[in-house]
Amino acid sequence: MTVSALTRPGERDRLIVKLGEIDWIFCVTISLIAGAGAVMLFSIAGSSWTPWAAAHLARYALFFAIMIVLSLIDLRVWFALAYPIYGIGFLLLLAVMVMGHHALGAQRWLQAGPITIQPSEIMKIGLVLALARFYHGLSSKSAQLSWWLLVPAVLILAPVALVAKQPDLGTAILMLLTGAIVVILAGLSWKIISAGVLGAGLLVPVVVMFGLHGYQKQRLTTFLNPEADPSGSGYHILQSQIALGSGGLLGKGYGLGSQSQLNFLPEKQTDFIFATLAEEFGFVGCISILVLYAAVIFMALRTAYLSHSHFGRLAAAGVTATFALYVLINGSMVMGLAPVVGVPMPLLSYGGTVMLTVMVGFGLVMAVRVHRYSEVTSGKGSLL
Incomplete structure (x- = not known):
């Protein structure tokens, strides 16, 4: 939409109407x-x-504006871009394998001058869009159980394998679970779901024995018994648990958390910021944040439910699943209920890449809400 178009009354009125359709309570x-x-x-x-704080707010303000712009894009445009975005993300993942930038013992980034790109973040959105588009044109019977299941399986497993190879186990697990949730919501037969859960359970020991790197196996054993190496591999989990427990009901007070203020708690601004919150604001502070997360998830799922198109429903639900998994995995990790895999708490943790992915995803969710009555077609003669 050009600047001149915005000056025309009809275009301006439509823009105002679209802005009014955005869920501002969600925002x-x-x-x-x-x-x-x-x-x-x-x-x-x-x-x-x-x-950290100023940069965090500046990024959020920029990404919030991007979210609002994305929410105004017609759902049929998102539909048309679904496969291209997936394809670009996949090609970038392949490029990481060849010319990726090494940092912190992993090869996850592409660098072009001052710009650093993490293709796995693009793929998180691309995977949801591609699966939503694929199932949009599929009958409910085909979605339940048929050879068509091979297509989403490849769409999911191919990028997951590339991300796991980097290695980035946390992102790989998140993408795998997100893809599985979208496939289930699309109407997969419960027989296949049960068989898949059983098969996954049987494969876990094999993957742990032969598929994980040495440091990843150590993370798993540390998760099971962090006290075995309290000053080494178990340090992160133990310090996080100390911070959580010392906060009590109301916390030690703002700025008075000893674990974070005295730098005992590692990655206090990113992966373990929830432990910092618990230490300073206690159980009440943690519950308050979790209530806000639950409200975001509920409103996003309600948007998915209201969409008139199957594509819109699955796209919004997929983005919501990714966000919910961020919260679940990070919360479990911080509390010692899951191994440390480097998944941040969305919007709360410091870091621009994950925040951008989350806000672009929310732009898609808001686009589904604003254009919930749009008819997205995939047959001949359609817009696409």
């Missing part, structure tokens, strides 16, 4: 979570806006 809720993140980042930096 306020995610802003509260991001704001809480800034508050915690300010605290753990010694009551300073640098190096």
